[in-house]
Amino acid sequence: MEDIIKVEGVAKAYGKHQVLENLDIAIKKGECFTLLGPSGCGKTVLIRLIAGHEVPDAGRISIDNTVVADAQSGEYIPPERRGLGIVFQDYAVWPHMTVYENIAYPLKMEKRPKEEIDQLVMKMIEVVGMKGLENRLPSELSGGQQQRVALGRALVADPNVMLLDEPLSNLDANLREEMRFEIKALQRKFGITVLFVTHDQEVALAISDRLAIMDAKGHIRQIGDPYEIFEKPADLFVFKFMGIANFMHVTQRGNDFVVGNGSQVVPWDKPTGTAASWVAGFRPSDIEIHRQGPGLKGTIHRANFLGATMDYAINIDGESVRTELETHTAINNDLMFKEGEECYITFKALHWFDAEQLKEVEE
Ligand SMILES: Nc1ncnc2c1ncn2[C@@H]1O[C@H](COP(=O)(O)OP(=O)(O)OP(=O)(O)O)[C@@H](O)[C@H]1O
Ligand SMILES: [Mg+2]
Numbered sequence: 001m002e003d004i005i006k007v008e009g010v011a012k013a014y015g016k017h018q019v020l021e022n023l024d025i026a027i028k029k030g031e032c033f034t035l036l037g038p039s040g041c042g043k044t045v046l047i048r049l050i051a052g053h054e055v056p057d058a059g060r061i062s063i064d065n066t067v068v069a070d071a072q073s074g075e076y077i078p079p080e081r082r083g084l085g086i087v088f089q090d091y092a093v094w095p096h097m098t099v100y101e102n103i104a105y106p107l108k109m110e111k112r113p114k115e116e117i118d119q120l121v122m123k124m125i126e127v128v129g130m131k132g133l134e135n136r137l138p139s140e141l142s143g144g145q146q147q148r149v150a151l152g153r154a155l156v157a158d159p160n161v162m163l164l165d166e167p168l169s170n171l172d173a174n175l176r177e178e179m180r181f182e183i184k185a186l187q188r189k190f191g192i193t194v195l196f197v198t199h200d201q202e203v204a205l206a207i208s209d210r211l212a213i214m215d216a217k218g219h220i221r222q223i224g225d226p227y228e229i230f231e232k233p234a235d236l237f238v239f240k241f242m243g244i245a246n247f248m249h250v251t252q253r254g255n256d257f258v259v260g261n262g263s264q265v266v267p268w269d270k271p272t273g274t275a276a277s278w279v280a281g282f283r284p285s286d287i288e289i290h291r292q293g294p295g296l297k298g299t300i301h302r303a304n305f306l307g308a309t310m311d312y313a314i315n316i317d318g319e320s321v322r323t324e325l326e327t328h329t330a331i332n333n334d335l336m337f338k339e340g341e342e343c344y345i346t347f348k349a350l351h352w353f354d355a356e357q358l359k360e361v362e363e
Pocket of ligand 1: 014019037038039040041042043044045046089199
């Protein structure tokens with residue numbers, strides 16, 4: 001598939017604060033591409049650069065094979081001529097306009113005939129599930145309804161590309177889940193390219209064809225499909241960012257690797273490559289817990305009943321590990337542990353990282 005948005009070597013600083021530097025991203029036509037990263041890492045800045053509300057200090061941005069910003073030549077195409085539908089993070093809708101007027105706005109700007117506007121707006125009101133509320137003002141709508149109006153306004157002019165900066169942040173968990181499926185469905189239905197920004201790992205995995213994981217310095221650590229990002233993390237930062245993670249320090253003793261400072265030899269494939277010391281990374285769902293060995297022996301130092309799951313913190317030779325077990329599975333298999341009891345753990349999956357990487361994310 002051909003690239004529709006190309007960001008090449010882009011840099012942006014505010015005063016002495018270098019937010020983005022030498023950033024490259026290419027988004028393919030028709031895909032849903034998500035930017036995921038910690039607060040303040042530069043996601044909104046990147047969206048604003050692509051939208052044309054900021055100009056890059058260096059580098060070049062093209063949309064649909066047209067250069068829209070080029071720091072070197074000074075080329076710059078204003079936002080309204082970039083053919084983008086945008087939902088910004090900081091404001092959703094215009095407070096003084098009704099639902100109808102908000103959604104009609106981009107079409108009025110394009111000076112489309114009144115009848116055509118009416119037809120398109122009414123159709124979009126239906127698509128975003130706002131029928132019957134078209135004459136309300138935003139103050140008479142819930143946060144979630146306002147975000148739907150914003151989505152409708154972004155979609156109505158039939159853009160090829162949509163930039164959505166945290167469009168679901170005001171929604172409660174249920175509505176957020178519903179809307180993420182709706183966005184995905186709209187994207188498929190209209191064949192739109194979507195650049196989506198979120199904090200929410202679960203939303204990102206559910207909605208994306210590909211994701212980019214950014215670190216706090218605005219560097220891209222990995223680009224891949226949801227499976228690659230979750231199962232084949234490029235480094236410890238990506239692994240940690242994508243969900244609850246356990247890290248177990250592992251020490252080399254001769255040919256063996258032992259857990260922490262104890263004497264239990266790790267039973268898995270040894271790390272390959274060179275590092276002064278290693279950590280093993282795994283998620284709560286990567287572990288199985290047993291009453292008897294084989295496996296690494298530990299002690300339950302905290303047992304929490306969370307309803308559907310049991311949450312155990314296990315101490316293994318000074319290393320703390322969290323695991324999660326379905327309550328029914330625990331009951332049916334005599335795995336309702338009490339604090340202080342002995343247990344054994346085995347692993348379904350595990351990743352090796354250089355221990356230096358752990359220091360870096362813990363800074
Ligand atoms: N106009 C501006 N002037 C000065 N600094 C700015 C400006 N816009 C953004 N910044 C800074 O750039 C950095 C990146 O901001 P940005 O809004 O892109 O973060 P973000 O990744 O979108 O975060 P969040 O997830 O919280 O929305 C922040 O440190 C921010 O303070
Ligand atoms: Mg932001």
